[in-house]
Amino acid sequence: MIDVYSTATPNGHKVHILLEELALPYRVHHIDISAGDQFTPDFLAISPNNKIPAIxxxxxxxGLPISLFESGAILLYLAGKTGKFIGSTDREKFTTLQWLMFQMGGVGPMLGQAHHFRIYAPEKIDYAYNRYTNEAQRLYGVLNRQLADHTYLTGSDYTIADIATFPWIRSWKNQGIELGEFVHVQRWFDDISARPAVQRGVEVLADLRKPLTDDKSREVLFGSAQYAKR
Incomplete structure (x- = not known):
């Protein structure tokens, strides 16, 4: 049994979707990041960076228990454990790895900043707003060019690179993107959205997600609570 400590965010969805695709038995434990659950000693013991998800x-x-944090590491672990969604040859595995790293190092952080400065920042900062909106456009262009000649990011096979990237594209409106302008990303997105395991995965903990409308939640997520000594 795999215990998943998570919430309904793009990084959480990655792991939920892969577990559903693999049909592995798991229990999910809600970490309410707007209430500060990520700072509790029990959670920090398995996720020292106080971020979800962790397993x-x-x-x-x-044969002994293992705990893992960082969504990309978790995807690699689960794919390696089962031999699925990562490729079978060294060439396929490294191709998958490069697009997974593209998501971890580019798509996630940059689109996350676009979300923050477009939606959550207490004041509009034109430089940040424009920088991350433009970077979102650039990243969608990279994806669109790759998907023009490939069914999925690594070729003809659906992999953890697609699973990692897809949840971030679900919030395209918040990133200042018109998805229809990126026709190949749109096709890929629609194909993945239709997968039953993906539909189940994005519903995990979705009913517990709360809008960040109060000052306390914003302080926990974006304020001094993040930087307190522990």
Missing amino acids: VDADGPD
Whole structure:
């Protein structure tokens, strides 16, 4: 049994979707990041960077429990554990890895900043607003060019690179994007959205997600609570 500590955000959805695709047994534990659950000692013991998601697999590589944080590392672990959605040859695996790293190093952080400065920042800062909106446009262009000649990011096979990237594209409106302008991304997005496991995965904990409308939640997520010594 795999215990998943998460919430309904793009990074959480990555792991929920892969677990559904793999049909692995798991229990989900809600970490309410707007209430500060991510700062509790129990959660920090498995996720020292106080970010979701994290997992504990009772049946680790050596038969003993293993805990993992960082969504990309979790995807690689689950794909390696099952031999699925990562490719079979070294060439396929490294191709998957490069597009997974593209998501982890570019798509997630940059689109996350676009969300923040377009939606959550207490004041509009034109430089930041424009910088991250423009970067979102650039990243969608990279994806669109790749998907012009490939069914999925790595080629003809659906992999953890697609699973990692897809949840971030679900919020295209918040990023200042018109998805219809990126026709190949739109096709890819629609194909993945139609997968039953994806539909189940994005519903995990979705009913517990709360809008960030109060000052306390904003302080927990974006204020001094993030920087307190622990």
